[in-house]
Amino acid sequence: MTCKILETFDLHGLYKKGDIMLGGIFPVQYLSIPPELSFTSKPNKWKCDSLDFSGFQSAQTMAYAIDEINRNVSLLPNITLGYRLFDNCIRMPIGLRAAAVLINGQDSIVYDYSCSQAPPIVALVGDAGSAPSIAISRILSLFGMPMVSYFSTCPCLSNKVEFPSFFRTIPSDDFQVKAMVEIIKHFGWTWVGVIGSDDEYGHTALKTFSDVFQNVGCLSFTEIIPKSNDKLKISRIISSIKQSTAKVIIIFAVSRDISFLLNEIILQNITGKQWIASEAWSLGSLAREENFYWLGGTIGIAIRRKDIPNLENFLLQVRPDFDPANNLVIRFWETMFECKFPENSSTFLNSKTCTGSEDLKSLSTAYTDTSQLRSAYNVYKSVYALAHALHDLMMCKQGEGPFENGSCADIFNVQPWQVLFYMRKVNFINPLGERVAFDKNGDALGIYDIVNWQKINQGKITIKTVGVYDESVITGKALTIQDNEIFWNFPSKLAPESICSKSCQPGTRKASRKGEPVCCFDCVPCAEGEISTVVDSSECFRCPSDFWSNPGRNQCVEKEVEFLSFEESMGITLTTIAALGICVSFSVLAVFIHFRETAVVKANNSELSYFLLVSLALCFLCSLFFIGEPSHVTCRLRHVAFGISFVLCISCLLVKTVVVIIAFKATVPGNNRIKWFGAVQQRGTVFFFTSVETLICILWLVISPPVPAKNTNSEHSKIILECNVGSVTGFACVLGYIFFLACVCFVLAFLARNLPDSFNEAKFITFSMIIFLAVWIAFIPAYVSSPGKYTIAVEIFAILASSFGLLMAIFTPKCYIILLKPELNNKRSLMGRSTNNKNAVCL
Numbered sequence: 001m002t003c004k005i006l007e008t009f010d011l012h013g014l015y016k017k018g019d020i021m022l023g024g025i026f027p028v029q030y031l032s033i034p035p036e037l038s039f040t041s042k043p044n045k046w047k048c049d050s051l052d053f054s055g056f057q058s059a060q061t062m063a064y065a066i067d068e069i070n071r072n073v074s075l076l077p078n079i080t081l082g083y084r085l086f087d088n089c090i091r092m093p094i095g096l097r098a099a100a101v102l103i104n105g106q107d108s109i110v111y112d113y114s115c116s117q118a119p120p121i122v123a124l125v126g127d128a129g130s131a132p133s134i135a136i137s138r139i140l141s142l143f144g145m146p147m148v149s150y151f152s153t154c155p156c157l158s159n160k161v162e163f164p165s166f167f168r169t170i171p172s173d174d175f176q177v178k179a180m181v182e183i184i185k186h187f188g189w190t191w192v193g194v195i196g197s198d199d200e201y202g203h204t205a206l207k208t209f210s211d212v213f214q215n216v217g218c219l220s221f222t223e224i225i226p227k228s229n230d231k232l233k234i235s236r237i238i239s240s241i242k243q244s245t246a247k248v249i250i251i252f253a254v255s256r257d258i259s260f261l262l263n264e265i266i267l268q269n270i271t272g273k274q275w276i277a278s279e280a281w282s283l284g285s286l287a288r289e290e291n292f293y294w295l296g297g298t299i300g301i302a303i304r305r306k307d308i309p310n311l312e313n314f315l316l317q318v319r320p321d322f323d324p325a326n327n328l329v330i331r332f333w334e335t336m337f338e339c340k341f342p343e344n345s346s347t348f349l350n351s352k353t354c355t356g357s358e359d360l361k362s363l364s365t366a367y368t369d370t371s372q373l374r375s376a377y378n379v380y381k382s383v384y385a386l387a388h389a390l391h392d393l394m395m396c397k398q399g400e401g402p403f404e405n406g407s408c409a410d411i412f413n414v415q416p417w418q419v420l421f422y423m424r425k426v427n428f429i430n431p432l433g434e435r436v437a438f439d440k441n442g443d444a445l446g447i448y449d450i451v452n453w454q455k456i457n458q459g460k461i462t463i464k465t466v467g468v469y470d471e472s473v474i475t476g477k478a479l480t481i482q483d484n485e486i487f488w489n490f491p492s493k494l495a496p497e498s499i500c501s502k503s504c505q506p507g508t509r510k511a512s513r514k515g516e517p518v519c520c521f522d523c524v525p526c527a528e529g530e531i532s533t534v535v536d537s538s539e540c541f542r543c544p545s546d547f548w549s550n551p552g553r554n555q556c557v558e559k560e561v562e563f564l565s566f567e568e569s570m571g572i573t574l575t576t577i578a579a580l581g582i583c584v585s586f587s588v589l590a591v592f593i594h595f596r597e598t599a600v601v602k603a604n605n606s607e608l609s610y611f612l613l614v615s616l617a618l619c620f621l622c623s624l625f626f627i628g629e630p631s632h633v634t635c636r637l638r639h640v641a642f643g644i645s646f647v648l649c650i651s652c653l654l655v656k657t658v659v660v661i662i663a664f665k666a667t668v669p670g671n672n673r674i675k676w677f678g679a680v681q682q683r684g685t686v687f688f689f690t691s692v693e694t695l696i697c698i699l700w701l702v703i704s705p706p707v708p709a710k711n712t713n714s715e716h717s718k719i720i721l722e723c724n725v726g727s728v729t730g731f732a733c734v735l736g737y738i739f740f741l742a743c744v745c746f747v748l749a750f751l752a753r754n755l756p757d758s759f760n761e762a763k764f765i766t767f768s769m770i771i772f773l774a775v776w777i778a779f780i781p782a783y784v785s786s787p788g789k790y791t792i793a794v795e796i797f798a799i800l801a802s803s804f805g806l807l808m809a810i811f812t813p814k815c816y817i818i819l820l821k822p823e824l825n826n827k828r829s830l831m832g833r834s835t836n837n838k839n840a841v842c843l
Contacts, residue, residue, distance in 0.1 A: 011098055012029070013084060013325065014060075014326055015084050016063065019080045020390060021120055021121045024083060024085035025128075026085060026126060027127075028052060029048040029051050030052050030089070031089070033048075033049070048094070051335040052366075053335075053336075053365045054366045054367070056328070056367055057376055058379050061308070061373075061376040062085060062383055063314075065379070065383035066081045066083050068310075069387045075391055079390070079411060084102060085328075087328055090129070092131060095135075103143065122386075123148065123419055124136070124140060124146070125147075125148050127149060128152070130154035133149045134157065134163070137165065138162075140416075141165045144164075145165055146420045150168070150169050155174045156204075158172055163442075168442065170303060170444060171445070172443050175443070175448075177208045178471070180250060180278075181212050181216055183276065183469075184248065189217065190498070190499050191218060191248075192248040192249065193223075193241065196222075196251070197224070197252065198225060198227050198257075199227070201253075202257075205252035218520070227257065229260045237261060238268060242270065246498050246500075247272065247496040247497065247498035251276070253278070253280060254284070255281045255286050258281055274297065278301055279302055279303055279448070282463070283374070283451070289461055296487065297488050301449075301451075302448060304377065304378075304434075304468075305372060305374050305377065306373055306432050307370070307373065308376070308380055308432070311373070315370070322343070332367075333354060336358075337352075340354060384431075385423065390422070393419065446469065446478075447469065447470045447472065448468070449469075450469060452466045452487055466482050500521075501521045501522070504521070504523035505535060506533050507554040509523070509526060509537050510523065526553040527540065528548075528717070530553065533554055546719060547559060548718075560718045560719070562715075562720050562721065562788050562789050563721040563722070564628070564793055566627055570789075574623065579620075581616070581619075581803055585614075585616045585620060585807060588613055591815060592613065598818065608652050611648070611652045614648075619649055620799075620803055622799065623796045623799045625637045626796050627792075631708060636701060640700075640701065643696070643738060644697065647693035648690045649806060651689035653768065653810070655682050657745055657752060658685075692737065693738070696730070696737060697734060700734065704730065709721075714788060714791075718788060720789065739776075742773060743773075745769055746766065746773065750762075765809075767809045768810055771801075776798060783795060783798075
């Protein structure tokens with residue numbers, strides 16, 4: 001079948017025959033002149049000029065890798081690889097034409113793809129740029145032909161739906177962003193600015209970086225570098241840099257775009273910034289001595305560098321070849337030695353003539369420099385990846401193959417789509433000891449060198465490798481940096497601190513500032529009883545109920561347990577006063593017993609007086625149950641003893657008051673009521689009133705008794721051991737009953753206070769009840785407002801004060817007469833009725 005030819009043109013390339021052919025497209029010449037389109041005649045051919053030695057080195061690296069594989073008896077044994085490489089002149093039309101020629105196998109472009117011959121290449125290495133790779137990959141994917149790029153970084157090429165046959169040995173820009181974020185995390189920077197170029201590379205990188213970095217820190221500003229020297233936009237970027245407190249600035253752009261911004265940075269003398277360079281400019285032309293004052297210490301991401309053994313010797317062995325298929329060598333030679341071969345010298349009359357015997361070793365150029373093999377190393381890996389895919393294809397055993405009916409591909413008639421199948425499974429260690437594999441998107445493992453711009457002897461600028469980012473690391477960190485090898489362009493010679501707010505130390509929490517990024521915050525001390533134990537805690541945590549925060553608010557410590565103990569000064573004082581009250585009560589009782597036959601004792605109902613003194617002693621004694629660590633026994637005893645003792649005491653006073661009233665009424669002729677309220681009735685009344693209180697206490701203890709409890713609410717920093725009353729109703733009934741009896745006693749005593757008889761004891765009972773009620777009414781606010789153990793102290797004080805009030809008010813006058821005025825202790829003095837009788841005494 002005849003194939004229809006659309007256009008013919010010349011391409012510059014390299015060629016070597018082999019059993020299996022690989023294609024390659026490289027940017028060797030960087031100037032191109034498009035033909036003039038007059039549409040009146042056939043257009044001229046594209047013209048390319050200005051050879052780039054680095055591009056030619058990459059092409060020769062592919063040739064070297066193929067030569068090395070052919071010499072390796074364990075890889076593709078008995079199979080020779082060949083290559084056909086073309087220059088794309090950094091122009092997409094030329095690159096597309098080169099790809100079409102490689103697929104077609106002719107130096108012509110055809111549109112009829114039904115030609116019977118098989119594609120002359122099984123895979124393609126290239127292109128360098130993302131844009132041409134996108135275009136070429138769309139064509140190659142129609143044939144299922146693998147394309148392995150060594151320099152296309154656009155994340156869009158990871159889309160296997162659009163680019164099913166595309167692979168690359170350079171990491172995607174997504175990995176570059178991850179590496180940059182890891183560097184920023186390594187140095188603890190959380191406040192950075194980011195700048196990108198005004199193209200797909202810059203916009204995509206900015207978006208990806210913003211998405212990834214938001215989990216690490218905050219962006220102080222985001223700016224776009226214009227493609228032209230737009231003064232207004234450049235000034236805006238400079239203003240953002242100067243106003244920002246961020247010390248670290250990341251730039252995603254090529255050197256050409258950054259040069260406009262750099263001129264303004266130098267003009268305004270902006271220093272004190274740490275620049276982070278993307279791989280597009282980390283190794284570029286900006287690393288010059290005149291820029292070092294402002295850009296020195298720049299940390300950058302760079303494509304992985306490796307030394308390829310014997311490559312330099314291979315490059316130096318290149319010799320002119322006048323085969324048209326190797327015409328690119330002629331261009332290289334003429335450019336390298338600035339001469340022309342006789343075949344080409346007719347158009348350059350005054351040029352030096354090339355002999356072909358010139359010595360490459362005599363010149364030092366980017367072609368012969370193998371110390372920075374980065375893109376060339378990616379070419380090397382690309383070729384080996386294809387070779388291993390072919391090797392796996394060749395090692396297939398019939399019946400166990402991946403194709404229909406377990407069949408295998410024929411290595412001598414291999415089809416590109418068969419190679420594509422094995423490319424997806426490539427995973428090997430190359431001769432330089434590095435693993436080569438592709439993920440599900442055809443992307444290489446994310447491996448970068450971390451470089452630093454430094455100045456060495458005599459002011460020469462060097463780009464030193466100070467670390468590695470390797471995402472293939474299974475254990476340990478992907479990022480490894482030798483911090484002591486980094487040059488910091490700061491007076492301190494130390495890494496800068498780039499944060500919006502300093503970290504909140506343990507004991508504080510972060511409080512966001514309104515209208516500012518989350519990285520800008522204030523540090524607020526934790527409240528009492530709350531702690532934070534980590535740096536930059538977003539909240540404080542409350543301590544358990546039995547714990548409290550220490551002064552630094554960074555640790556929970558056990559709360560101080562507090563109760564009124566016998567050992568402390570307050571406990572000793574109250575115990576002493578209680579003991580004194582008991583002694584006084586029993587002393588008075590002893591006096592009354594000793595002088596029981598005297599008129600004063602008899603006149604005051606000695607039996608009730610004995611009961612009253614014993615009950616007062618019990619009142620003093622019950623206060624001791626309130627001192628010491630609460631227990632189940634003491635909690636029950638303190639309130640029960642308190643209630644019964646005071647009811648017994650007030651019952652005695654109440655009966656005494658009733659006796660006074662009845663006794664006065666009995667002095668009226670014909671009134672014999674005193675017979676009906678004799679000693680038996682008096683004892684019975686006291687017993688009855690006391691039994692009621694006892695019954696209330698028994699019911700209280702049975703239903704819901706007082707129990708020991710930990711009070712953590714009164715004082716948050718302390719645990720106050722106290723007695724929980726259990727049933728509030730029971731406790732209220734106990735106190736209410738006491739208050740009721742006291743009020744009745746007070747009312748009766750008050751009504752009888754002015755009875756005209758020296759025998760009248762009601763006025764003293766009235767006075768004692770006033771003291772009693774006053775003490776307990778004052779007790780209520782004092783009890784409520786007293787903290788901790790002082791609450792118990794107030795309660796004990798009320799018991800002691802009211803007990804002493806009753807004891808002193810009732811018995812002081814009597815003891816005064818018995819002990820100090822015995823001459824008045826007779827019936828005559830007690831019964832004196834005349835108001836003018838100075839010897840009359842009122843008891």
